[in-house]
Amino acid sequence: MTLLLFDREALPQPEAGAPAPERVVSGDPRFLTWNLETSADEKTWAGFWQATPGAWGVIYDEWEYCEILEGVSVLHEDGKPPLRLETGSRFVLRPGFTGVWEVIETTLKTYVIRL
Numbered sequence: 001m002t003l004l005l006f007d008r009e010a011l012p013q014p015e016a017g018a019p020a021p022e023r024v025v026s027g028d029p030r031f032l033t034w035n036l037e038t039s040a041d042e043k044t045w046a047g048f049w050q051a052t053p054g055a056w057g058v059i060y061d062e063w064e065y066c067e068i069l070e071g072v073s074v075l076h077e078d079g080k081p082p083l084r085l086e087t088g089s090r091f092v093l094r095p096g097f098t099g100v101w102e103v104i105e106t107t108l109k110t111y112v113i114r115l
Contacts, residue, residue: 004037004046006110011048012036019056025100027054043115048108055102063114064093071107076100 014032029051036047051073068089075083077099085091085107 006036006046006048008048014050019054023057025055025057025102027103028052029054029056029103044113046112047110049111050106050108051101051103052106053103055100058097058099058101060093060097061095061115063095065112066091066093066109069108069110072104073107074102074104076102 011034014034017031017033019029019031031052032050034048035045038045048069066089068085068087070087073085075085077083077097080099083091
């Protein structure tokens with residue numbers, strides 16, 4: 001199929017995770033990831049991701065398009081003012097982004113990642 005539908009009613013089992021302990025800045029954030037698709041070359045992924053409150057350091061080597069479906073997060077890019085993300089926020093994180101992802105209220109987003 002050449003169409004990927006982001007259907008919340010037909011999600012696979014989620015994969016549980018958390019940031020690496022050395023990256024945690026505050027709290028005890030936990031993740032659930034529902035990966036809907038991985039490309040044959042394993043350079044593109046798409047799905048849903050949820051995180052509970054907390055903050056952790058991030059470093060992006062890939063492109064990521066996101067849309068916040070629920071919750072509130074703040075992106076703290078190194079050297080820039082914080083950016084509040086809430087339901088309806090759409091954005092792209094480019095390779096080279098470094099900073100802190102802070103979840104204020106449990107956040108659910110869609111993602112498309114490309115290496």
